[in-house]
Amino acid sequence: MSVAAKLRELLREHGQPPREVYFDLENSGWVPPEVVEAMLPYFNARGYGHPSITHKPGWEALEVLYEAKELVARTLGARNIEEIAFTHSGTEANNLAVLGYLLANRERRGKVVVSAVEHLSVIFPAEFAAKLFGFKVVRVPVDGEGFVDPEVLKSYVDRETVLVSVQAVNHEIGTVQPLKELVDTVKVANPDAVFHTDAADAYGWVNLDVEKLGVDMLTVSGHKVHGPRGVGALYAREGVKLEPPLRGQLSAEKLWPGVENVPLIAGFKRAVELQFENMERNVSYVKGLRDKLIDGVLARVPHVLVNGPLGERRTPNNANLSFLYVEGEALTVELSMRGIYVSSGSACSSRILEPSHVLLAIGRKHEEAHGSILFKLSRYHKPEDIDYALEEIPKAVARLRAISSLAPGQVAPT
Amino acid sequence: MSTRIPLPYSPKVLEIFRNPRNLGPMEDATVVESAGSPACGDMIKLYLKVGEGDVIERATFESYGCAANIAAASILTEMVKGKSLREAWQISWKQLSDELGGLPPIKYHCSILAVGALKRAIRAYYGAKGEKPEWLPEAMTPEERQVLEEEEMIERYYRALGRLGGAQGEGGSA
Secondary structure, X not given: OOHHHHHHHHHHHHOOOOOOEEOOOOOOOOXXXXXXXXXXXXXXXXXXXXXXXXXXXXXXXXXXHHHHHHHHHHXXXXXXXXXXXXXXXXXXXXXXXXXXXXXXXXXXXXXXXXXXOOOHHHHHHHHHHHHHHOOXXXXXOOOOOOOOOHHHHHHHOOOOEEEEEOOOEOOOOOEEOOHXXXXXXXXXXXXXXXXXXXXXXXXXXXXXXXXXXXXXXXEEEOHHHOOOOOOEEEEEOOOOOOOXXXXXXXXXXXXXXXXXXXXXXXXXXXXXXXXXXXXXXXXXXXXXXXXXXXXXXXXXXXXXXXXXOOHHHEOOOEEEEEEOOOOHHHHHHHHHHOOEEOEEOOHHHEOOOOOOHHHHHOOOOHHHHHOEEEEEOOOOOOHHHHHHHHHHXXXXXXXXXXXXXXXXXXXXXX | OOOEOOOOOOHHHHHHHHOOOOEOOOOOOXXXXXXXXXXXXXXXEEEEEEEHHHEEEEEEEEEEOOHHHHHHHXXXXXXXXXXXXXXXXXXXXXXXXXXXXXXXXXXXXXXXXXXXXXXXXXXXXXXXXXXXXXXXXOOOOHHHHHHHHHHHHHHHHHHHHHHHOXXXXXXXXX
16 A cells, blocks of 8 residues: 555544644644735735846845845844844744855864753754764753753853854743843853854844844744744844855845745745734733643643743643653644644654653653643634633553553552 | 644444444353553453363453454453364464454554454463373564554653653653
């Protein structure tokens, strides 16, 4: 049976749940109708040309591209719109920052300092550059809630350090890093070290101002703000030397080859406008949903751990819970059949027998990480969605615990 | 998150995951064996009731693991029922995977784990009886070896972590 045929049958067996709530905004998400509408003209009515060619559809494409750059620059407090570069994903923006910077500075060798909980699109390019050019990569440990202690970071930064990358908000456990303090610490320890922050999970949720923060590079991603997949952007301060890691025809984007994703960039622009509209109200609304979900699960299900901090030090849209004695992948399948879509940091969905490096870095044991479930919320969720999740989650966990060969008492909880 | 790979499960895996057969501990089990560990993220506990002529009268399971793991354990309990231990010994992980409509390669180890638990149970049964049938090999089968390797790998990880003094350090990250 072909893979596609197998999937058709799998979906038939799965069936249509009576109600659906999508919480997997970490990995991808739906695009609101307003954003789809903003994209549609750019497929066939206007701006469908190449933004570097001298004709009307090309200039229309360039126009929306620059409108989007202006908007991103404004939301980040960037001085110069040329400091914003679009790529085809957040992963590519992180690659451009890390690999692009190390490529341009390969003769300096030296040290690259990243936090132990960075997204893999930061860690892997750093390790790749280390292999190619002889940089040394060090991972800064975090505390039990995922925080990088400025004092600890200081001990890792020296005269050899060329690049430091610490994310603004952790993508899995929602830790809001003390970014300003971390940047200041690095700049005191070594003014020549460049500071990159992956802000994909912070953009539109916490205030970011590149001038006030003093960061040199900052990554944002389209689908994390309900924009389409396939767009990311990098802020790179004027004077920060980057070399394109991919080779091909460069055009409006001087650092990333290939035809710009103009329709998706138009959608991203609309998504950013919506994300920043009433940001304060949205933040407090989503925070309410998050706490309702976390508190509700803790009240209804025994043997649950919260991964990451609580309260103001956690990003408004993130809930990450470990359900002990069940395996996370099985729980994602069980919840899917109940119409609740989430992801897990378990090893069962990974190529190696390793659960989430973020959960291990905060000191979770393997069996605690295997039972982890990540929920990401947005202003589109309703309180009734949380009520439905709170009805179904206890049933799903209870069913898998009844199957499980592990039980409280057999394995010591932590 | 870790490296993600697509998992096009067969509809059979989902169907059995939804309605597992022969679930739960067996009070009058002749032999109980398990394979895997909580730290690995998958563990199967197999209960066999062995009757006259060394025939498996009943089999039940408990499973801590992914959907494929639960389905593999469940289908194994159906496959061995009514078989002699000698016949049950012949079941390979590939046969079990085929019965499930073909597991994705990354999930082969679920089938290996289930068969590993069965082989351990058969050895334990004859060990307790003090018998040594001529068809039962001395050497470990590939399934048993692989299960043991997985269990030992995770033990080594924690021993190494102990030496480093906890998970909150460079050793704790992937």
